[in-house]
Amino acid sequence: MTRNGKHLSYCILFTVLIICLLTSTQVQAQYDYIDISNPFLKKIPIAIPQLGTGSGNQAEKEFARASTELLSGSLEFTGYFKMLDRDAFLIDENSQWTASGINFKNWTAIGAELLTTGSVSIQADIVEMELRLYDTFKERMIVGKRYKGWVEDQRKMIHRFCSDVIFFLTGNRGVFDSKLAFESKSDGKKEIFTCDFDGYSPKAFTNNKNINLSPAWSYDGQWIAYTSYIKGGPDLYIRHVKDKRGTVVAKKGINTTPAWVPGKFALAATLSYEGDPEIYLLTGTGKIIKRLTKSYGIDTQPTWSPDGKKIAFVSDRAGSPQIYIMDIDSGYVERLTFYGNYNTSPAWSPKGDKIAYSASNNGNFDIYVIKTDGTGLLQLTDNQGDDESPSWSPDGSMIAFSSTREGPSRIYVMTAFGTDQRRLLALPGEQTNPEWSGRVTNN
Amino acid sequence: MRKKYWIALALLFIIPGLLFTTSCAKKTVKSEPAAKAPAATDEAAKKAELEKQKAELARQKALEEQRLDQERLAKADAEAKKKTEQGKRVRFEQEHIYFDFDKYNLKPEAQSVLKMKAEFMKANPNIKARIEGHCDERGTNEYNLALGDRRANSAKEFLLNLGIDESRLTTISHGEERPIDKGKNEAAWAKNRRAQFVVW
Structure with a gap:
């Protein structure tokens, strides 16, 4: 397949395969998380632990680590969040990332009101990434997305998720496409x-x-x-x-x-x-x-x-x-x-x-x-x-x-x-x- | 005048020469027998002739030198004149007019400089001038582009009022993009708030 053909098919894949998970539980955007009159007065404490990996091979681990950094940095960029120190987390790296596997008390105990989790798997340069945002007090997922694309489109995938998160919290798409x-x-x-x-x-x-x-x-x-x-x-x-x-x-x-x-x-x-x-x-x-x-x-x-x-x-x-x-x-x-x-x-x-x-x-x-x-x-x-x-x-x-x-x-x-x-x-x-x-x- | 002077100088050499030869001849007459007298007179005449030729040569030489001198002087005169013209042109391009911060009105000093520029343009009807408006670095460059435009136009309008034809003047604003002094103090800023002229 030529490079152009690859990109074209990527575009189709990427567009088609953005799957909203559990759409039944995904409610309309909730603006009560962020004070619209001055959203930066009180930052929302958010915990962003390392993303998990599918097979656990070195390439995936490295990709997951870089993706976590990017996710954390991109959300912090908006000014809406207080990033909680990863050293204070009460969990180990390999804990479960689905709602049933999360002990939300571990997160509320360190002051987190929001939590992101996710997992990365890579096969032949194609990345599949699942990312979720949880309300730790309500103990439920508020945004859940799966993305599929080429390895080099890491930024696009992470920013798409950030855009979805900010849209849910503020009703606006944010800065990630600008x-x-x-x-x-x-x-x-x-x-x-x-x-x-x-x-x-x-x-x-x-x-x-x-x-x-x-x-x-x-x-x-x-x-x-x-x-x-x-x-x-x-x-x-x-x-x-x-x-x-x-x-x-x-x-x-x-x-x-x-x-x-x-x-x-x-x-x-x-x-x-x-x-x-x-x-x-x-x-x-x-x-x-x-x-x-x-x-x-x-x-x-x-x-x-x-x-x-x-x-x-x-x-x-x-x-x-x-x-x-x-x-x-x-x-x-x-x-x-x-x-x-x-x-x-x-x-x-x-x-x-x-x-x-x-x-x-x-x-x-x-x-x-x-x-x-x-x-x-x-x-x-x-x-x-x-x-x-x-x-x-x-x-x-x-x-x-x-x-x-x-x-x-x-x-x-x-x-x-x-x-x-x-x-x-x-x-x-x-x-x-x-x-x-x-x-x-x-x- | 100079020619007369040289002639006088030449005569000054010839007359004493002649006097010398005659006094010599007189002495000879006294000491020598009369028979030898005509020969002595011949000799004196020859000498006088020689002196005359010498004097003529000297005169010719002097005239030649005089001619060369005059040529040199004329050349120097022309050069000096050319230099003055060049000097005027250099001054036209290098003497700027200055403005107060955020202003584009012409101060009295600027007006007198512009009057000289108008004279230069009248004396050189073939030249055209581009007036460049500049600002100091303070303020936004976008606003300063407009300010530089106004500064160049203030100068242009003044020259139009002094009778310079509009077709000979163009303006351009460089805003704050081309400072003369990159310093960040009032002395530097004052130098940069200017309109300057370029001949083309």
Whole structure:
């Protein structure tokens, strides 16, 4: 069988063989596990013991060990869980992993409210994995799945299970199907990179040894629009992620800050060919539909409300950069930010209720969120470095941003409430301007 | 003027020479018999002729030197002039105008620099200029791209008002991507908040 044929058949296998176990006991998503108003205030204690193996051979043991690490790390990434120390577990490695074999008292005794178990078996590079999530107090399974795929698809299988777990607990699919795009600068050149949601597998998206900026994913993750100096000026490139096709918008002046309209093959961008930087609505093929802002001075950095009816953007019409909200149909504009004199990089939350942005106070930049009605201003970061360019995860649970807190600028993530701030990845040079994709299901 | 000077100099050599020969002849007349006198006169005439030729040679040489000198001077003049032109062009490209943080209005110093740039462009009607707008590293690069665009345009509009044709001016914003000074302090930032000119 050819490699392609193998992959094709894998896809079919993988899709067909995701079997929900014991569907009769699998109830509808239960939101009482996680407090929606601030899900990160009280983390759920979860125990993730080593996954078992079918035959117990060395390959399976190694695969099971790596899978357990990945499962634990991926669930911890969400910020919802408190990972219990494996050394404190009251069981041995080879204990039973089905409900009838589990002594739930052993788990509640160490404070675990949730427990994952599972088993791995490998035959001729094909992995079969069964993974379960238990409520230790109710003593029952709440998620149970079986996955089958090639050995190299370990991450896909584990993340599929994580996605199912988070969907059960929150009613949302989470971050596991998403990617990030960002700028990476070294030797004076700035290229666009992409990576998985957890910083894994960073890849250069542009490789033209020039300056490339401001990547923006289309809602379906199929396109990335960005600004590049490859032809001299800051031009707008709209490029299909997989195929090498696309368009260039290269008008006089700047062609910057693309922002895709949710659910449409259209985008807003800043163009200055009519004299000053204004925001325009363009088709995905780069044709101007209409000019959105009409104010002398700077209008830039649009971000769409999830319903596509409004944009938030930055304007200096009042003398300093502030964030405004415009209703697209009526053209009505309202100022959103009044605190501080340098508020830029708005990012509208996927739930639609908040806008994250970066603001300079006392010389430092920090990330803030504000409700779209102008109330509820909250400072999320506070440290010596500059924290800039917030971008929401597709489920709205996390925010990626860039920070110079460790010296060179790197990409960081935190929960939407500012907790669990950590670095996502570090490449040579400096990384800036992270842009989180929506859910990308077929990558 | 210089020519006259050289002639005067040449004469200065010839006249004492002549005087010397005559005084010599007089002495000879006193000591020698009269019969020998014509021969002595011949000799003196020959000597005088020789001196004359010598003087003529010296004069020719002096003139040649003078000509060479003039050529050298003319060349130096041309070079100096060229240098001044080059100097003006270097200055046009290397003297930047500076802005305050997050601002794109032209300060008085910037305006006087721009006036000189306008004069240079008027004196050199064939050149075209690209005005590049730059920012310091603070703030988001996306906003700074817009700010750099405004800075370049402020300079452009000022030059248009001074009568420079729009077809000779283009603008580009580099935002914060091309700092002159990579330092992270106000001195470095002040150098980076600029509009600069490139001839093309």
